[in-house]
Amino acid sequence: MSKVKKKIKVIKIDVDKCNGCRACELICSSFHASPKYSSNNPERSRIRLIRDPIKDIYLPVYAGEYTPSECTGRNKYVLDGREYSECDTCRASCPSRSLFKEPDSGLPLKCDMCDGEEEPLCVTWCLAKALTYEEREEEREEEPKLGEMEIGLESLVHRHGLQKVMDTIARLSKKG
Numbered sequence: 001m002s003k004v005k006k007k008i009k010v011i012k013i014d015v016d017k018c019n020g021c022r023a024c025e026l027i028c029s030s031f032h033a034s035p036k037y038s039s040n041n042p043e044r045s046r047i048r049l050i051r052d053p054i055k056d057i058y059l060p061v062y063a064g065e066y067t068p069s070e071c072t073g074r075n076k077y078v079l080d081g082r083e084y085s086e087c088d089t090c091r092a093s094c095p096s097r098s099l100f101k102e103p104d105s106g107l108p109l110k111c112d113m114c115d116g117e118e119e120p121l122c123v124t125w126c127l128a129k130a131l132t133y134e135e136r137e138e139e140r141e142e143e144p145k146l147g148e149m150e151i152g153l154e155s156l157v158h159r160h161g162l163q164k165v166m167d168t169i170a171r172l173s174k175k176g
């Protein structure tokens with residue numbers, strides 16, 4: 001495999017600065033609406049705020065990889081004396097919860113770092129500066145990149161089986 005230079009994009013989250021305003025959820029869902037900025041709905045956001053005001057918990061979490069099955073062993077974090085629920089820090093779009101799934105189709109959502117924008121919009125819109133953006137270059141082995149369509153198809157295949165998905169595509173292509 002050949003080596004390629006890869007841009008590593010990092011969003012640093014300072015949970016102590018997050019005030020729970022949810023502006024990040026609004027701008028993310030609005031940026032990814034179709035047409036762009038035509039609507040906003042936090043359920044469609046690729047960043048979600050895990051929120052428990054009684055425990056003073058405000059934890060922004062980014063949508064990561066899709067996983068077809070939930071894990072059997074789970075983590076529970078206690079940070080700064082605050083106990084987080086199981087799965088709170090997890091970024092996966094997973095069958096065990098509704099987070100990071102497109103509400104109409106159920107397809108997985110994944111943060112794309114606002115592809116094409118100079119800076120992730122959730123970072124720009126976080127006036128509390130709980131989110132900050134960093135970039136660096138690293139040399140890596142080249143690997144095939146899954147686009148949104150592949151991720152969506154993979155999740156449909158896991159849910160309904162390959163044959164059913166292929167039959168549906170064949171039926172749709174006949175309709176033209």
Ligand code: SF4
Nearest residue numbers: 018019021022024126
């Ligand atoms: S915009 Fe910033 S302060 Fe507001 S909820 Fe999101 S991370 Fe927290």
Ligand code: SF4
Nearest residue numbers: 028111113114120122
């Ligand atoms: S970086 Fe962009 S896509 Fe990712 S959560 Fe923030 S606004 Fe959404």
